[in-house]
Amino acid sequence: MSRQTKPWIKAEQKLGFRAARLPVALGAVQVVFGIVQAGCAARLLAAVLHLARGGGTALLYGVLFAAAALARAYTQMQAERQNFELGAAARRRLRGNVLSVLLALGPAGLRGRHSADLAATAVDRVEAMDGFHARWIPATQMALIGPALVGLVALLVDWRSGLILLVAGMFVPFAMAVAGIGAGVAAKRQFVAMTRLQVRFLDRIRGISTIVLAGRAADEARALGAAAKELRERTMRVLRVAFLSSTALDLAAAAALIFIVLRFVPVMHGALGLAPVALFMVLLVPEFFAPLRGFAVVYGDRMAVEAVADEFSALPPAPEDVPPADIRAVAAHGVTLAFENVGFAWDETRAPVLRDLSFKVGRGEILLLTGASGAGKSTIMDLILGFIAPQDGRVTINGAALETLVPAARTRMLGWIGQKPVIFAGSIEENIRFARPSASEEELWDAVRHAHLEELVNTLPQGLKTPLGEGGFGLSGGQAQRVAIARAFLKDAPLLLLDEPTAHLDPAVERDVLESLKHLAAGRTVVLATHSTMAMDFAKSAGARRVDLDALRYASWRSVPV
Amino acid sequence: MNPMIRIVSLWLREAGWLLLALLLALSALVAGVALMGLSGHYLALSLLGIAAAVPALLPFTGTARVVLRYLERVMSHEAIFRALADLRVWLFRGLAASAAGGLGFRRAGDALARLVNDVDVLDGVFLRVFVPLLGGVLLLPILAWVLARESLPALLVLLPFLAVAFILPWRAARAARANAARAGLAMASLRSASLDALHGLREVKIFAAEGRMLAEVQAREADLLAAQRDLVWRGSALNAWAFILAQGGILLAIGCGFFGAPVAAIVAVLVLVTSFETVLGLPRAGLLYGQSAAAAQRVVRAAEAGPPVPDPAKPAAMPARNNIVFEHVAFRYAEDRPFVFENLSLQLPEGSRTAILGPSGAGKSTIAALLLKLIAPVRGQIRLGGVDISTLPAEALRHRIAYLGQTTHLFADTIRNNLLLGDPAADEARLWAALEAAQVADVVRALPEGLDSWLGEGGATLSGGQGRRLALARTLLMDAPILLLDEPCAGLDAATEMEFFRVLNSATEGRTVLLILHRLTGVEQLDRIWRLTGGALVAAAG
Structure with missing residues (x-):
């Protein structure tokens, strides 16, 4: 458990307790009705015994x-x-927070984390918090309020029985503490054991084809059985001791009952009027212990929090909204991009990726970025996109430093196509409209035509409405890249960033996609990062200038017309 | 067969433990009932002025209840842990024997993860449905006996008991089953919306779609909450009914008292209070049962799917030689799907190094799956050393072919155990030799715990390239004469990829190598290069 985890759980608990007032009040009312019921039942039974008043009452x-x-x-x-x-409100709140933070941070803030893992935090780990808020929080409150109410009534009606109940109630935590066990140990050990078994099992199942193809399935099945056995034996050793704490509860309940029965023995024959009281006290015993049992049942929900809290507390804080110091209007068409002595390192312990880098791309020009992987091409892209900020120097658009621009205005100016575009669950149309949901039908079709998607769309039975993604139509790498190009056309941004747009394509498809990109690039300011010779040739033919990051690694800067 | 019955029949393997746990549970219940009954009886007699000694049984039943409850907890957990292990091993064996090889091959990691989740749900069924329900069933005759002894009309109170223990849970199960499909769908949409928003974070930022994505996720979440709320409403209403029935039962028992059975009434009331305590949870258990039905169905279906390519009844002897021939092979994934190839022929002489290139979707991986007998050709033959592989046992065939693919998994275990998967008998020297050959020995040596370093969560993290080379070391350890590598460098950057192939050239000398790639880096040493287009292999310049 990391250092921030405990305060995080504390804070959640505080929020939970504050929100739980109504359900806890309902719980208390419910206990009161229970007491009324026990009282009535005692009276009725006394009447049955013809000891109390007549039938009317x-x-x-x-x-x-x-x-x-x-x-x-x-x-x-x-x-x-x-x-x-x-629970629902807590999940809504947590999920909203997690997603808002992740969306605000953008890709650079999450470096090294897999999107599936982050989605698991936003979906499954948030769901795992349900029990904590919906069950554990109210049960914790009721474990105090319920016995207190019942005990108080018992004290008022027959103080000796009341005292027996309260002593028995006190004995529960006391016994747990004396045994050095604590109510949670059993639940905790069991939870940890189950989690370990489950993790191992999940890992083996995920890799099952590797095991099968290595011809080791029988061995692994045996190993899995052995691991489960070992885990069982180890866990049971602990549980045998830990269950004593639940036994304390049983013992207290049984003892309370017996003592109350025995308490009435000496007085019974002398004072028959005690009958309703005696029966009332006996019937209160289960009422007294029910909330305590309820608390023991939900301990697993508390444990589940420990398992997921690390992930929540490790989320970076949402970036602060720094109000732009100087709001500038930037021309909608034609931008000049410049790096002025930019330096950047991913973290302080590592050597900077970029040092004193300067270049300038004028409106309508193409800049070709080359260099081995790790030379900083993607870092430059992220700097322009505003996902990261330079430690030295500045990045400017039309002379204005990037961070002084209103984020929405900056986003409007940027178009981007990466190695593999993300295709969202939805139709082709929704995927293209993603760039601009408000685009007209005409603009949409223009984008489809410019991206050379028309032919594909026409062959599909549902045309633009064809669903993509899981269970839908699978686009090839080239087709997916065309969807990205259509998005870029639809967005119509003056500054276009192309980050290895053809890295995953076959030569024939690459040529085709480059043709579409040429069309897209016309009239825009373009930065193209690539390894591919074909893409470099394309850039050269379009009159690109080139920055070779390998050659420039430690030099200041130069811009070589190719 | 009903899948849930199949699952329960698995648990019956632990019948001894289960029986012991159940008997203890029942004895604890009986002790509880007796404790309440005795107390009531004694109180009633005393109140009626009939002199009675404090029953000696009273403290005894009290102690018995406490001790039995403890033993029951211990035994039922012993039984549960055994049942959990059985279910998992059974699923693992079933998957391994069935389509799982193919599943993993086709990147169905999520489907597999869902199965693991389903197994988790089924554990809950054992704990919270199976055991309490059997407890309720066994309690019934005992309760009937206790009540009948006091007074026959008191038996009437069994009616509400039956309703709470059996009818309400059945209603709950039905409601939950209908709801499970809706909630499951909502959950899947929520997951895919969240995954979309985060997987496409770059696109989301660039197209300023943060608000839209968040709204989409929240809409899916609202659907899920609505489905869950619906179930909670039904469940809470059923619980209210259960409570009312239980209280009705108690009132009924008191009513019996007015017809001349005063002692019986008090005993019945106190006994019922305890008995209902044990069955009031059953309607909720019914909900859980209903929700788990789909999980049971998926798990049983996956585990009992049967092998995709049945092994021959009388397998032929393994051939001595290892040359591979594809002869006029035709294959399609289903009757209604187009052929991946209709007439594919290929020869891989012993010791040759061949590459098959082609864009994704051309059917390159299908060739690997055919060779590994994960699928079978529709027409034509594949021969190993002159023998049709359909007559060979799959396991023996796979010992000849070491496979390294893009989905090859590194396990969350020690490096040593990961390597031993290649050859469980390998000694320290062979492990290091394989690591040297794959050029990761230095990396492993630099780890504080060397071969015993833990991989994955909470352990040493290897870079993508190092991980691939470790997988290669494991593949080399298998010592198979044929190496089949399917996009072994998917997801790695170009420099790392080139480095990997340089290592591969030297590490695989003397073996038959088939490389399946979408393009060459230029450093591979190959005898033949084929390009797979339109279902046919065309010689490419090499």
């Missing part, structure tokens, strides 16, 4: 008992629904 108590039971059923139902709402 018995009927009254019968009606009261039924009414209290109905009211209690209703309150309980409402409390259950309110508890769900607690």
